[in-house]
Amino acid sequence: MPVNFVRRSLVGIVASLVIAAAAPARAQEEAPVVAVASSMQFAMAEISDAFTSETGRTVRLSFGSSGNFNRQIREGAPFEVFIAADETNVLSLHRDGFAADAGQVYAVGRLVLVVPQGSTLAPDGTLDALETALANGAIRRFAIASPEHAPYGMRAQEALTHRGLWGDLQPFLVIGENITQAAQFALSGNAEGGITAYSLVLSADMKDLGRWDLIPQDWHQPLSQRMVLLKNAGETAQAFYAFMATDRAGAIMARYGFTLPQE
Numbered sequence: 001m002p003v004n005f006v007r008r009s010l011v012g013i014v015a016s017l018v019i020a021a022a023a024p025a026r027a028q029e030e031a032p033v034v035a036v037a038s039s040m041q042f043a044m045a046e047i048s049d050a051f052t053s054e055t056g057r058t059v060r061l062s063f064g065s066s067g068n069f070n071r072q073i074r075e076g077a078p079f080e081v082f083i084a085a086d087e088t089n090v091l092s093l094h095r096d097g098f099a100a101d102a103g104q105v106y107a108v109g110r111l112v113l114v115v116p117q118g119s120t121l122a123p124d125g126t127l128d129a130l131e132t133a134l135a136n137g138a139i140r141r142f143a144i145a146s147p148e149h150a151p152y153g154m155r156a157q158e159a160l161t162h163r164g165l166w167g168d169l170q171p172f173l174v175i176g177e178n179i180t181q182a183a184q185f186a187l188s189g190n191a192e193g194g195i196t197a198y199s200l201v202l203s204a205d206m207k208d209l210g211r212w213d214l215i216p217q218d219w220h221q222p223l224s225q226r227m228v229l230l231k232n233a234g235e236t237a238q239a240f241y242a243f244m245a246t247d248r249a250g251a252i253m254a255r256y257g258f259t260l261p262q263e
Contacts, residue, residue, distance in 0.1 A: 031058045032237040033078055035069040037085035037225065038145075038178040039109055039152055040201035043256040044083065050252065051243045057236045065178040067149025073098055073230065080237035083227045083244070085109065085179070086151035092225040103228030106244055107258035108132045110223065111155055114186050114201055114212040115193035123193070125213035132193065134168050143174045143185035143194030151223065152179040156195040158220035186210070198257035225258075 036044050041063050052058050059081075066084040073079055073093060082099070083106070084090050093099045113130070115121045120138055122129035133139050142159075145153030153175070160166040176182030179197045186194025186207040201212045229241050243249055250260050 015259065022170060023064070031060050032080035032234055032240070033060045033062055034081040034083060034237070034240065035073070035077075035079040036061050036063050036083045037066050037069075038063050038180040039085045039197040039223075039225070040083055040107075041180055041200070043199055043253050047244070047249045048254045050248055051240055054243070054248070055239060057239060059236065059240050063178070065150040065153075067146075067151075068178075070248070071149075079234070080230055080233040081227065081241050082139065082230060083225075084151075085223065086154075087224050087226040089151075090228045093230075094228065098231060100229040100231060100233060103226050104245070105224050105261045106227045107253050107260060108223055108226045109152070109258055110136040110198035110217065111152065111159060111195055111215040111220065112198050112201055112216055113193060114183065114196050114210050115240070116187045116189050116191070116210045119192050119210070121192040122213040123213045123217045127160070127165060127215070128209050129250050131163070131165060134165065134172075138170050139169070139192050140238075141174045141185075141191035142169055142172050143176060143182045143191050145176045145179040145182040145196075150176070150182075151225075152195075152197050153182070154171050155220040155223055159195065159215050162219040163201075170181065202255070202257050224261075 011027055044061055050062055066089040069082060070089040070093060082090060090103045094102045113123060113125050115123050120132050143154040147153040147157040157166060160169060174191055175183045176185055180200060181192055183196035183206060184189055184199045185191055186196055200206055227244060
């Protein structure tokens with residue numbers, strides 16, 4: 001039997017036991033707040049519904065950038081689970097005593113170049129079309145997430161730097177607070193396009209608003225996404241964290257373009 005299959009099967013068994021053990025106390029426990037990176041917005045809505053249907057428990061979801069959540073957790077925000085878009089923010093919280101452990105990688109994301117319907121910019125993941133448009137003065141606005149606190153923004157900067165376009169794009173950049181806002185800017189019709197998360201353009205809300213193409217993964221550091229239980233995590237939070245490692249949650253993430261760590 002393949003090692004990866006055995007590992008995921010064991011994780012699923014453990015997760016099922018944790019979920020089952022947590023069930024009796026659900027009536028007394030307030031729904032925990034889960035801090036979720038914006039790249040997971042649409043996938044997480046489905047995962048949360050699946051968790052509720054399986055356990056009868058609910059969680060409250062708060063979406064934003066991983067860097068901002070890191071700061072809020074340090075300032076005492078009452079999150080019980082942190083679903084980040086990178087590893088650094090989780091590992092730093094563990095190092096400084098805010099997390100129960102170092103957590104685990106739950107998915108790997110991808111970047112896409114996206115353009116709104118009717119844009120003169122071609123949806124070309126090699127960024128050749130973007131380079132030509134810049135040279136011809138055809139770019140007015142181009143959207144990315146903030147490289148300062150949004151992991152997808154950091155990786156977008158790395159990809160643009162790899163292609164030698166970062167400096168030339170500076171006057172035209174529109175910066176989203178998180179990757180969902182960057183996608184909204186890019187697809188608004190007020191920009192020629194932008195770089196956003198593959199998971200967002202696959203969603204029902206966005207898939208018909210524009211065209212997209214995947215950006216090569218070797219142009220930037222991997223978008224390995226890590227999750228962690230925080231120090232105050234209760235039983236429902238622990239059950240939800242365990243549910244994230246199940247095949248049911250994994251299948252949802254795969255539909256949104258994420259690669260699972262066992263693959």
